[in-house]
Structures are given as structure tokens and as C-alpha cells.
Amino acid sequence: MPKDGIGASTKRREDIRFLTGKGRYTDDINLNGQLYVHFLRADVAHATLNAVDTASAQDMQGVVRIFTAKDFEAVGGLPCGWQVTDKHGNPMQEPKHPIMAEGKIRHVGEIIAAVVADSLEEARDAAEAIVVDYDELPAVIDMKAACADGAPKVHDDLTSNLCYDWGFVEENKAAVDEAFEKAAHVTTLELVNNRLVANPMEPRVAVGDYAPHDDSSTLYTTSQNPHVIRLLMGAFVLGIPEHKLRVVAPDVGGGFGTKIFHYAEEAFCTFAAKQIKRPVKWTSSRSEAFMSDAHGRDHVSKIQIALDADNNFTALRTDTYANMGAYLSTFAPSVPTWLHGVLMAGNYRTPLIYVNVKAVFTNTVPVDAYRGAGRPEATYQLERCIDKCARELGVDPAELRRQNFITPDQFPYATPVAVEYDTGNYHATLDKALELADVTGFDARAAESKKNGKLRGLGIANYIEACGIAPSNLVGQLGARAGLYESATVRVNATGGIVVMTGSHSHGQGHETTFPQVIADMIGIDASQVEIVHGDTANTPMGMGTYGSRSLAVGGSAMVRAAEKVINKAKKIAAHLMEASEGDIELKDGQFTVSGTDKSVAWGDVTLAAYVPHNYPLDQIEPGLEETAFYDPANFTYPSGTYICEVEVDEGTGKVEVLNFTAADDFGNVVNPMIVEGQVHGGVGQGIGQAMLENCAYDADGQLLSASYMDYAMPRASDLPMITVDHSCQTPCTHNPLGVKGCGEAGAIGSPPALVNAVLDALNRNGHAVDHIDMPLSPSRVWTAMNQ
Amino acid sequence: MYNFEFVKPSSVEEAIAALKEEDAQPLSGGQTLIPTMKQRLNQPSKLVSLLGIAELNGVSAEGSTVTIGGATPHAVVAADASAYPALAALASNIGDPAVRNRGTIGGSLANNDPAACYPAAALASGATIVTNSREIAADDYFQGMFTTALDEGEIITGVKFPVPEAANYQKFEQPASRFALTGVFVAKYADGVRVAVTGASNDGVFRWTEAEEALSGNFSADAISGLTVDASDMISDLHGTAEYRANLVKVLTGRAVAAC
DSSP: OOOSEEETOOTTTTTTHHTTOOOOGGGGGGOOOOEEEEEOOSSSSSEEEEEEEEHHHHHTTTTEEEEEGGGGSSSSSOSBBBBBTTSSSSOOOOOOOOOSOOSSSSSTTTEEEEEEHHHHHHHHHHHHTOEEEEEEEOOOOOOHHHTTTTTOOSSSSSSSSSSEEEEGGGGHHHHHHHHHOSEEEEEEEEEOOOOOOOOOOSOOOEEEETTTTTTTEEEOOOOOOOHHHHHHHIIIIIIOOOGEEEEEEOOOSSTTTTTTTHHHHHHHHHHHHHHHHSSSSEEEHHHHHHHHSSSBBBEEEEEEEEOOSSEEEEEEEEHHHHHHEOOOTTGGGGGGTTTTTGTTTBOOOOHHHEEEEEEEEOOOOOOOTTTTTTHHHHHHHHHHHHHHHHHTTTTHHHHHHHHHHGGGGGSSSEOTOOOEOOOOOOOOOOHHHHHHGGGGGGGHHHHHHTTEEEEEEEEEEEOOOOOOOOOHHHHHHBBBBSSSOOOEEEEEEEEEEEEESSSSSOOOSSSHHHHHHHHHHTTOGGGEEEEEESTTTTTTTOOSOTTTTIIIIIIIIIHHHHHHHHHHHHHHHHHHHHHHHHHHGGEEEEEEETTSSSOEHHHHHHHHHHHHHHOOOOSSSOOEEEEEEEOSSSSBBOEEEEEEEEEEEEEOOOOEEEEEEEEEEEESOOOOOHHHHHHHHHHHHHIIIIIIIOOOBTTTOOSSSOTTTTTTTTOOOGOOOOOEEEEOOOOOSSSSSTTOOSSSSSSHHHHHHHHHHHHHHHHHHHTOOOOOOSSSSSHHHHHHHHOO | OOOEEEESSSSOOOOHHHTTTTTTTSSSOOHOOOOOOHTSSSEEEEEEEEEEOOOGSSSEETEEEEEEEEOHHHHHHHHHHHSSSHHHHHHSSSSHHHHHOBBBHHHHHHOOOOSSSSSHHHHTOEEEEOOOOOOOHHHBBOOOOOOOOOOTTTEEEEEEEEOOEEEEEEEETTTOSSSSSEEEEEEEEEEEEEEEEESSSSTTEEEOOOHHHHHHOSSSSGGGGTTOOOOOOOOOOOTTTTHHHHHHHHHHHHHHHHHH
């Protein structure tokens, strides 16, 4: 067996270049004759934009050209990739999303003009000389106020600020309401899923280039999905055919969703480079990132669970307001609907579910997918409400959950919200987490904390998520304007080494390590013989990119299918070389053998024959050894798990310390346990960040209050406990060739409710009857809740 | 950042002369000034660095007084102010290592950020702010948020701290900036106890005189248990309400006393 095959905790080969400063990020790309753009951005949230006078700025030193909205009259708006149909069967309201503000400013940070100059400082100097004539309008910030009659409209050409009013499943609504009327107990909880800024370590960067000799454009950009950007920008914005447009996303320093989307700055740099015929570069400052990267979450919800007299869940209904911001970012409409509503069953047998979502335009930065995208919002509501329910009923929160679990014998399980879970064993992860977290020893630990003047609490949360998005024919019915397959080309070289060109994109996930492990396992060669190429539309097949924990489940499956084609062809060659029947050829440990004989040829002999076909069945197969596969999954995959968080609360200050965190996940089969563990660590870190620290806040005028790291608190290492991670509970996915499920988002989905449940447990155990505290659980909020 | 001239004199006299130019500004560790310049919120014509003046750098102890040069970085105070352990401990927990190796005590006191740590130490210690032209008692020096008794062109050359019998600083960190959301410095001297609070008030650092009186009679956390802190002038923001900060003032004062 190869030493770095499936199941080996191989160290990440890409880390050598990242950790030694040899990574090649977009900002490291500097082209001959390159110019720099500075964007003049709005500093008010809502205004009529009367005129933009660039005359005096145009004459300043170093200025090459200044662009305003007028320059983009012949250019399309930024497209939205998903159309949601509302509960009446009508399409969502979809306003134009211009490259630059047209006639109106709709959020702080929106681009008003762009100065292209020899240097960034000269561009910034000139931007200060641009005179913007505008009349400020009342800003619409609060979602419920935005939906009130007579509220100022973000888009004057729409009927209201309501993007859509979505009901799911609309046909179930009456039955759900009836079940609530018959319920023995109903628990109601109103909560906020706080707005977040993703803050990848690397801010966004774009470099546009134009080649006059063949009229082609190239965009270097910090993207999770370069082919998607090529299609959206080329076809819908700039009108450049794909064969004249190359998009390169080289090393990318973290994405977390916010680098999925097609942004105005990308289209601008590509457009301006062609106009000026010189490369144009933009590097976001951190301040710009806060007001131009798509934000995440921002739901305001009311959830209700109905139970019968035996504490069985009989029905569930939720009402959510989901903030879209000022414009529809690329996949924004899908997040609160098809990535949120369909997960509302969670791990439970609840037979009747109705989800209502009102998506609302406000004068804020657009909101779109952020690690977990909709699933954290669903899980948070459900797991918080079940906890409250257990407290109201006076039952053990773990046992109330267990009682209502979908049982192992019920899989595949069709939920009342349209999805079918293929596999799972929620009892197993619950038992594993309870054991690893030493829940039976909690009372003794709580007593010890009390001696030290601290309030100790323990919180449990289960999660189910849908990832590896998804069957293209299904998402097409749901409103996706794209397919969601993945691609791979496996190119075997003459001397036996392999290059895999994948449509997936690695921006921290470790594909360059894990994908070769799979190939090594299939062929029986060393993983070091396999190289992964990704991130460049010029040398990879059309792929949909990396998000929604889909790389291994979808991209890895495409690679497996391409490798299977390669192996099948190699067996034909080997059969010819050994004068045997193809059906008798076996491949193991890099050797082709004829079963029942001692004949063998090495992998390298076969690959050489493929490219030097002197002794070769040319009448039956072509020379060469390279195959491409596109894989379109039959279903989502459904990772699940149980998270347990233990905290101490300082009663005097309200400060929460996370003491222990236990994650028992079912990711199906695992290729590299170390990388999976790291993914869970990162996800839990972000989840704890959301639950305790991160708070993207606007004032009533639409000014961003948390516009820098002085006020936006990212989780630091010292905020996190050691995290116990277990993925021994494995129910492999039944419909992809690797049996894998996806692990990238789980940590961020399951951890916020576990932490909040733990804090409320600490309070309620110690005489503070508090039903709920909205995230982030800052010391001030916790103290205030205790002292109301 | 706009263009500016830069000079690095080697004496206080040269620095004062250079600062006479209109729009010239002194630069010490630059932890506030440089970020505001990078954001184009500040446009000095000339920066006069104080870091080349040897006499402004260093910690010395004589009798019951610790004197710190105005341009001494926090890291040096943390390492060398062992004669005043509570002050050294405060310095060791300002910002992060990069901040502590650049930021200076004179810069912090001249800026008088309402959430900075040093103003609490200076006020609770009854320190003396020494400038190129005079000595200013801490009680007269701090005049509200970002406001001090310093005149235009006047620079802090040193700070004299009388070493107390016991002292402790309790800093409750704002989670993002790690400035003090509220910080309380308690210093016990033979002639009484002084309590200074940073981070909490709209008026900047202040003395909690009721606590001082109570603690001067009975130096124990119990002595302040019956006191209340008026929340009406406290800061209320994203990170904490006024009532919360008022609570922190009392809680942290008690913890500082207990830790003395």
C-alpha cells in the first residue's frame, strides 16, 4: 500500500510554501506597465447621486483615467445566480446591481468613481479632488422597519423592500398550524443570527490584463471559483466570450464563502485594462474589505416547536427576516431558502414543518454565503429552541433530543422539507460526545467552579447539514442559474507521474495533499508522484469551484471517475503488453498482474507504452493516457454530529470562558484525518467567534460601527479551548464513490448553539432565569441578562 | 498617507525648535499618529521624532520614586520598572508585542485616549508629568477625553511615579481592540488610597473618590460593597452599556484591592 493513501494523516505539502513566504497570491502578481486603481466609495448609506465631477482630479499628477457610472452604460450589472420563487409563485424582486452607483447611493462603501493612476498614492490624491453632488435620504437599516408601509425604498423601481416572501412547504402550512392547536406544549423563541464579516487573512485583490495581439483578457483574482467568475463576468457583465477570457485564482488566503461571488472590482479591473490597454490592479485595504466584501448571516427569526404529551415533536414553524443588503450578491437569495429552510428538520423526526422567509433590501453591504450559509442559521434556531423547550419541560436536553432523533433504521429518511438524508446515526455521535465530554463528571466540576466563584454550564447541540451541493437538475428546479457538477482531468505522463487538473479550488482546504492521497490509493503509487493543478481556467476543465464543503464529495468524485477511466485504459495496454485478456488484469501497488500467473508490468511501463506506442494496440485504443470526467452528484451529502461545550461565567463581569469543546462528527469516510481535524478546529473557532465576539453592527443612519479590528472582534487563539475532535462514527455517503460527506462547515454550524446553550445552562443552574441572549454573548450582554 | 518631512533630533532643545513650525507634530512610538496618517485623517507638515533623544529613554529608581523617560517603550517599562511592580505589570499587558516595542509612555499620556492604560496608573499614583518647561501634577494634567494640560509644542520628557505601599491594576479588555473596556488602578500610600478609572467615562480617566475614602479607612474589598457608581456619565457603545461599565468600575476596584 502507498504510505500516503486514504486514511493517512499526511502533512500538508502546500504549507511549506505558505509558511516560508513562497506562496504566490494575487497581490504578488505585478505585470509590466501596471496601473493602480483607487475606488472612491460612498460614505453615506442612502442618497440621490446628482453628479460626479472629475474635472480637476483628471488633471492631477499620475492620473491616467477616471471612470464613473457613465462609462458602464453599455455594460451589464452584476448577475444574481439564483432566482427564488415566492409563496405566491412569483419571481423574487431583482434590482439591477451596477458596477458603480447609478443615480443613487445604496450603502456605505458603494463605488462612486474609480481613479486609475501610475501609483496608488496618486490615485488616492486624485480621488480626494472628485466632487460628489448628492442629497442624503433616510436610510433603511432595520429589516422589520424596511417592510413597514411607507418605508423609504432602497430601490425606487421595486414595489417595496421585500425581495421575496417564501413559504416552505406552503402546502403544509394549514396542517402545521392545526398541529400547533392540538399541541400539549409549545416552545417559542425569538432570536437574531448576528451579521458577520468573513475577514479572510488575505483581502480581495484583482488584476486585469488585456492582450491586444489576440484581443483576450485575463483576470487574476482572489476567487474560490474562477470558472464561475469567467462565466458570470464574461457572459453577463462585460460581453467577453469565454475563449477570450482567462480567470486565474492562484494561492488564495482564505475564502469562507466571501470569495465565491463576482464583485464589481473584478469586472472593473478587466474592463479598465481593456480600455486603457495596460494592466490595472486593485488591492483591497482591510477598511475597504469591511464595507465591500459580502457579509454573512443577519437573520431575525421566530421559531416554534409543538410537542405532544409524551414530548414528541409534532410540528415546527419558523418566521425569518433575512437581510439581503442593498443589492443581491451572487448567491444571496439561495442562502435563507434552499440552504436554510430545507435543513429545518435537523436530526429529528418532526413530521410537519413550515418555514417562512422574508428577504429584505436594506441600505447595508450585500449579504451572502458565509461558512455554513443558511445551515448555521437553521441549526441555531432549532438547537436553541429545543434547549429552551427542555428547560420548560424540566427534562434532560440530551434525552429530549435523543427521543426525537431519526433512528438508524429509518435511513434513507425523507424529511417534510424536501430532502432525503441518505445515511446517519445520530445516537452514535450523541453517545460519543457525551462520553468524550465526560458529562457524568460535570456536577463535580460545576461544584469546583462554584468554589472559585464561577458559574459553570454545559451545552449540547446536534447538527445536520447538506453539503456537496448538489444534483444540477434539482438545483435547477429550485432556481439555480448554474449547474453544480465538478470536473477533473487526470493526465498521466510518460514516466508515470500524474497531474490532476481539478475544477475545485483550494484556498486553505489542503487539496494539494488530499487529492493525491486518493490517486495514490487507487493506483498504488506514492502520493508524491501526483500533482494537483487548480485555479486557472486556461489549464483546468470547466468547474464550479469550492464552497459548501463540496470539494472532496463532488470534485474528488470527478477525479475518481477520471482516474477510473485512466486505469481502465491502462489495463488494456497492460493486457496487450502481457498478451493476456483485459479481464484478467489487476492493478495493485503500482503493478499490473495477470491473475493466476506471475506475469506483471509496472505502472511506469504501461504509461511509457501509452506515449511511446511502438508495441501498442493502435487498432483498438488511442495513444496517450489522459481522461476527463464530470461528476454530478445524485444528492447532497449529510454530515451530522453532536457538539458539547462547557463554559464558566464570571458573575461579576459576565465574561464567558470556554473551557472544553467536544466535537463528534460523522463525515463518512475520511481521507486525511489530520486535515479533517484542522477543518473542525477552524470551523469551531469561527463558530465561537460568532457566538462570543463577532458583531457587524450598523447605526440607524447606515454607518458601519464595526468597521475595523478596533471594534470587530475576531477570535484569537487565547479565546479558544483545546478542542476534542472525533470522527469515528462513520456512516459513509451512499451515492458518491468515496463515501465521503464534507467537513468544511460543520464546525461553524454546530458550535454557536452549543456555546449559547452552555452559557444559558450556567446562568439557569445558578439562579438566573434567563431564556435567551442574542449573539455575540459579550460580557456586557451576559451581565445585563443576569441583572435585569 | 500625505507627504511630510521627517526629522530626528538628538536633544530636547532641537526637538522643541523643530516643533515651532506650523503643522509640525511630535512623533514618539506612533501607535495612534501613524494609523491616522495612513487613513489620511492627519496631515502634519513635519514629524519630529523623539526617539533619537537618549535622555527620554529609560527607567530609573531613586528613593521612593520611579522615573520613566517620556519616550520609553512599554516593553522597557515592563522589563525595567521592577521597583513599581504594578506599573511594570500594566505595561506588560498593553496591546501586543509589536505595540509594546514601539508605543511609549509619553505618547500614551499626551494622547490621553479614554481607554488607555497609562493614564490610570499616572492618576492613581499621583504621578508628576515632566515636560520640557515644567512639572504638572497628574490631578491637573488630565482634562477629559484626548485633552491634557500640555501646550502646543510642549513635550513630555518624563513621568515621576511615587512608589506606593501596594498597588494593582485590573484591566477588563475590550475584545476587539484590547484597550481597557474599563480599567481600575488602585494605589495605597501611607497618606491614603487613590483609585483611578480608565475606559469607562465620557470624561476620560477619573478618580473614584468615594472608593478612595472608603478604602483609606478600611483597605479591603468589603469597604466598597455598599457604594454605587453613577452610570450617567459612562460610555455606552457596541461593547458595553453605561450600566455595565459602572458595574465594572466597582467589580474591578474590589478585585484590585483584593489583589494588592
